[in-house]
Amino acid sequence: MHIVHIASEIAPLAKVGGLGDVVGGLSKAQAESGHKVEVILPAYSFLFNHPIYCDCTFETEKKEKISIFNMMYNHCILSLIHPHSRKNLFSRKKIYGYKDDVERFLYFAKAAFDYLLFRDETIDILHLHDWHTSIISLLVKEKSKDLNVKKSILTLHNPRYQGSCNRRKFALLGVDPKKYLKPSLLQNGKKNNLNLLKGGLIYSDQITTVSPTYAKELQLSSFSFNLHPLMKKYKSKIHGILNGIDTSIWNPKKDPHIFNHYSSKNSAKAIMLAKQKNKLVLQKKLKMKKNSKFLVSSIGRLATQKGPDLIADAIEYTLQKGGQFILLGIAETKIIDQKFKKLQRKYQNNPNVAFLFTFNEKLSRLIYSSSDYIIIPSRYEPCGLTQMIAFRYGTIPIARKTGGLADTVIEKSKNQTGFCFTPYSKNALRKALDRAFQFNGTKRQSLIKKIMNLDYSWDRSMKEYLKIYRRRR
16 A cells, blocks of 8 residues: 655654654554555754755745655655745744644645645555644545545544634635635634634544544543534544554663563563562662662653642552652643642652653653553543553553553453553542552562563554555545
8 A cells, every 4th residue: 555644743753742653653564564655744953863865846836845855764755844935834943832833734734735736646545643734634625636545544643632723824725714614614613713623524534543442532522622523423434543552662671771671471570570670770770768669650741631630649649558659751831840849849858759850761661660550540541652661561550541541451350451440539549559559479470471461562553554544435
């Protein structure tokens, strides 16, 4: 198949979150299995630090010159959209976070579409990602006579962000906004506003989201950010596919950032011994008390979505129970940051806790390889990669049953992969922690061995995507 992804991120070259992980992991798996795969991205200035070459320069319908820079990455072609007259759109320090983000990605979407028109090639699958590129599915329908795309797919990573714009900005696409200013189409609450993500939901041939449970949750008003009427209307073309992880990168057998290596092929006792040795290294590194107490960790953004109030309570409860806790993450807001800084001051002389307000992937790997448990108390979680990485390193997740966490972290005796709770409450969380802390001996050893053998590779996920690609409209 000839597969073209159009996205705003690809991990690890240009990554903010899970969207980048999916585009990077999925495209790599597809290319390695023999498909012709291309990923079209904005030409972010920081990408020019890599070996690239100018493939072509063309003019849009509005006589704007655009250059396409290419580079090879993980057996895929990366095509970078570089506008001549508006270089400042992507020559910035960050990918997102600017007042003109909607205008920037509207321009990118139209430029990427114009590039496909210029090339005039048959595309088997045009795979779009989130609001940044979802509107291209509408352009494909508008120009179906000029562009041979057999099927367009939209993946929803986080529908909280939808791309709301006014008529003037929407007109940048070269289509009449009046045609789509209807509640049943792209109108977005306000009379003259349009919703770009709606365009993808309506005009894409198939829609995927990043876990089966989240695909169902999106039909509920509490999860869909006001899109549930559309989610219900188009539920027949919405499919949940769990994300994967790159098992060649997340591999405790070869990970260069951990000190004692181990694998699922080792005995349970050998795995636990290696993890204990890593724990001693980590305790020394972070100036924590050296002991064999159970170690709980939290790795990731301290964002409202991730349940920061429950993470804070888990820290206090773990210490009360005689365990140790390591927090690695950056606060999303000043209020959250202040709360955790206050907690840090409270325990500043406690050698059983470490607060690390940073993003440090090398250190995160050592924490994964040392921890007994990892806490993931999300309010909502489309998929989540933390639990999958934890599985690889033999670290047992304690998670709230929502989205992809509900699909992967199971507490039933036969299929157990961790510990979970449903109500978003401190009481429910503490009960789950209690069950985990009391889970010792051969049962715990068997569970660690079991979760390390779980398959959450991109090869598994890719096969599910291929089923959707081949599905009849």
